[in-house]
Amino acid sequence: MNLRPTLNWLALALGVGAASFSFAAVESRTLNNGNLVLEDIPAIPTRVADDLNRYQNVRSAGFVGWVNDSQGLYVSTRFGEVNQLHRVDQPSGARRQLTFFQEPVGQVSPRPAFSDVAFTMDAGGSEDAQIFLFDPASGESRMLSDGKSRNGALVWSEDGQFLAYQSTRRNGRSNDLWITHFTGSGHTSTLALESRDGSWWGPAAFDADNRTLLVQQYISATNSLVHLLDLQSGQLQRIAGNADSESRNYAMGFAADGKGVFYVSDRSGEFAQLFHRDIATGKDQVVTADIPWDVSDLALSADKRRGAFTVNEDGISKLYLFDPRSLRYRKVDSLPIGVIGGLKFDAAGDRLALSINTAKTPTDTFVLELRRNPLRAGDLVRWTSSEVGGLDTDKFVEPQLVHYPTFDQVDGKQRQIPAFIYRPRNAKGKVPVVISIHGGPEGQYRPYFSSTYQLWLEKLGVAVIAPNVRGSAGYGKTYLALDNGFKREHSVQDIGALLDWIETQPDLDAERVAVFGGSYGGYMVLASAMHYSDRLRAAVDIVGISNFVTFLENTRDYRRDLRRVEYGDERDPEMRSFLEKISPSNNVDKIRVPIFVAQGENDPRVPVSEAEQIVAALREADQPVWYMNALNEGHGYRKKENVDIFAQATALFFSEHLLAEPVSSWKAAPGEVVQSAELNQ
Numbered sequence: 001m002n003l004r005p006t007l008n009w010l011a012l013a014l015g016v017g018a019a020s021f022s023f024a025a026v027e028s029r030t031l032n033n034g035n036l037v038l039e040d041i042p043a044i045p046t047r048v049a050d051d052l053n054r055y056q057n058v059r060s061a062g063f064v065g066w067v068n069d070s071q072g073l074y075v076s077t078r079f080g081e082v083n084q085l086h087r088v089d090q091p092s093g094a095r096r097q098l099t100f101f102q103e104p105v106g107q108v109s110p111r112p113a114f115s116d117v118a119f120t121m122d123a124g125g126s127e128d129a130q131i132f133l134f135d136p137a138s139g140e141s142r143m144l145s146d147g148k149s150r151n152g153a154l155v156w157s158e159d160g161q162f163l164a165y166q167s168t169r170r171n172g173r174s175n176d177l178w179i180t181h182f183t184g185s186g187h188t189s190t191l192a193l194e195s196r197d198g199s200w201w202g203p204a205a206f207d208a209d210n211r212t213l214l215v216q217q218y219i220s221a222t223n224s225l226v227h228l229l230d231l232q233s234g235q236l237q238r239i240a241g242n243a244d245s246e247s248r249n250y251a252m253g254f255a256a257d258g259k260g261v262f263y264v265s266d267r268s269g270e271f272a273q274l275f276h277r278d279i280a281t282g283k284d285q286v287v288t289a290d291i292p293w294d295v296s297d298l299a300l301s302a303d304k305r306r307g308a309f310t311v312n313e314d315g316i317s318k319l320y321l322f323d324p325r326s327l328r329y330r331k332v333d334s335l336p337i338g339v340i341g342g343l344k345f346d347a348a349g350d351r352l353a354l355s356i357n358t359a360k361t362p363t364d365t366f367v368l369e370l371r372r373n374p375l376r377a378g379d380l381v382r383w384t385s386s387e388v389g390g391l392d393t394d395k396f397v398e399p400q401l402v403h404y405p406t407f408d409q410v411d412g413k414q415r416q417i418p419a420f421i422y423r424p425r426n427a428k429g430k431v432p433v434v435i436s437i438h439g440g441p442e443g444q445y446r447p448y449f450s451s452t453y454q455l456w457l458e459k460l461g462v463a464v465i466a467p468n469v470r471g472s473a474g475y476g477k478t479y480l481a482l483d484n485g486f487k488r489e490h491s492v493q494d495i496g497a498l499l500d501w502i503e504t505q506p507d508l509d510a511e512r513v514a515v516f517g518g519s520y521g522g523y524m525v526l527a528s529a530m531h532y533s534d535r536l537r538a539a540v541d542i543v544g545i546s547n548f549v550t551f552l553e554n555t556r557d558y559r560r561d562l563r564r565v566e567y568g569d570e571r572d573p574e575m576r577s578f579l580e581k582i583s584p585s586n587n588v589d590k591i592r593v594p595i596f597v598a599q600g601e602n603d604p605r606v607p608v609s610e611a612e613q614i615v616a617a618l619r620e621a622d623q624p625v626w627y628m629n630a631l632n633e634g635h636g637y638r639k640k641e642n643v644d645i646f647a648q649a650t651a652l653f654f655s656e657h658l659l660a661e662p663v664s665s666w667k668a669a670p671g672e673v674v675q676s677a678e679l680n681q
Contacts, residue, residue: 124636198561270476301349
């Protein structure tokens with residue numbers, strides 16, 4: 001037992017945490033060598049862990065780059081606690097582990113023309129990622145960054161002599177563009193472009209002679225620009241986008257002759273189309289005018305004679321082969337239905353590596369063999385087959401795409417909200433529902449493989465619905481902007497409309513519904529509990545925003561201005577009043593459902609104070625709340641031991657609060673051993 005009144009009074013006197021604190025005793029214990037703190041969470045019977053074990057031992061193997069001789073691939077996969085860099089030398093070959101760090105390896109970027117590999121890695125989920133140069137032969141790595149700033153978006157020059165990246169190195173808050181030049185065994189780093197307006201600046205591609213850099217400027221989810229940076233004069237030339245007229249513009253790469261660039265933009269319509277710009281004349285040509293969806297990724301071969309891009313078609317990825325010279329393209333129909341990422345041609349341009357994730361298979365690495373015609377695909381070869389804990393994934397449930405009506409209208413008809421629904425197999429009668437809400441807010445739920453959802457479907461017998469409420473990406477720029485500023489709660493109303501739709505479904509139990517979500521999705525969970533407590537049974541908030549004003553004041557400096565564009569500027573009195581009004585921590589009297597709050601102590605995006613204040617406010621209101629805080633994590637859990645305990649606790653929470661009767665096999669028998677303090681899982 002942990003009596004906390006003294007600490008609460010101390011926090012109050014120091015002006016930190018929530019404005020009021022509960023005097024009730026809080027039962028606290030730790031797991032995972034003291035790194036995971038659990039408050040008012042009951043001990044989890046070992047049979048729960050045993051029952052969920054296989055679902056928690058699923059791996060993935062995402063493609064991250066070609067080995068420079070193109071005889072092998074680099075993949076990111078986990079064989080311990082966190083993802084590390086591995087090499088695979090042939091289809092279905094063994095994954096040979098190359099890095100052995102305590103923290104997960106982040107972005108990986110093999111150095112062209114050299115055997116080195118650059119990668120990023122932070123500590124404890126802080127997101128202050130440092131850049132390292134790794135020698136696969138010796139296993140040694142050296143830090144290239146300053147050891148304290150936030151770095152990412154690695155882009156190599158074609159000859160491997162220059163590495164461009166985004167960094168906060170100058171002052172700890174500005175998202176500037178830096179370039180490191182390698183000479184012999186040494187290197188020098190130079191500030192290439194300063195961010196003066198709160199924008200994010202990062203590299204996209206070097207031209208062939210290293211004189212010009214294609215640059216990305218990100219202002220908000222609805223406003224971004226593309227520039228060319230002369231690396232000798234420092235002159236910046238804008239080629240796409242206008243700060244005064246919002247549109248999304250994303251840099252992709254240089255054309256073969258260096259006289260043109262490719263980028264995607266939604267300035268001509270709702271969706272981001274692929275464009276070609278002639279640099280000398282300024283003439284633009286729309287390449288994908290007949291595709292009414294966002295072009296989301298483009299890869300070009302080293303000689304620029306081949307290309308490939310993906311399209312986000314209602315959440316499903318479609319792959320197209322592309323001829324950068326003729327600007328013609330053709331859809332590849334031989335790929336599994338799922339989500340595609342990590343496109344990269346080998347050095348010769350004859351093979352295209354990619355990652356594919358489907359509802360029944362975790363992310364694995366594939367290679368598409370290519371024919372002489374740049375628009376003709378050959379065989380798709382699977383290079384990795386990730387472990388799925390011995391589960392029969394053929395029995396996994398695939399989601400159904402549905403659209404439900406919400407409160408407002410478009411062209412005289414009710415607006416339709418897209419959602420993916422997973423229904424449990426062999427269900428009898430009406431089943432409980434978990435509504436899973438994505439973060440962002442400009443994110444998008446896509447039908448990824450999810451062992452968590454399959455676990456809930458099989459072990460709890462619940463349906464899972466993942467809506468893409470207004471503000472989600474992938475459905476056009478108008479839809480993306482529907483929740484901005486004073487329209488923030490309109491997205492919450494879309495959850496209310498989903499509750500209405502559930503009532504119309506004969507197989508779904510509208511009397512037993514829970515909400516689940518992380519980050520902005522965590523805010524949506526708390527806001528849903530605030531507005532619809534009479535229609536919900538339980539809510540799980542993961543690293544969620546509980547008060548927009550305190551969030552904006554306390555989120556890390558480097559992202560504050562970027563978030564103000566989305567949520568509103570708390571320094572404006574009218575906006576501040578609105579944000580205070582809609583914040584869940586100020587409305588706990590309206591929350592009347594059990595809440596499970598999970599947080600990472602080192603979260604730089606949604607600071608731990610957001611979790612602490614909603615937990616304290618709920619306790620003060622005598623509302624039941626479970627609280628889990630991982631002291632070695634940040635914005636979400638990445639270490640397997642923490643992920644496992646959270647999954648077990650969530651399943652137990654839903655069993656107790658959502659089901660008509662808790663799972664009988666999970667009840668601790670008399671004398672049964674349960675999780676004890678300091679037990680390493």
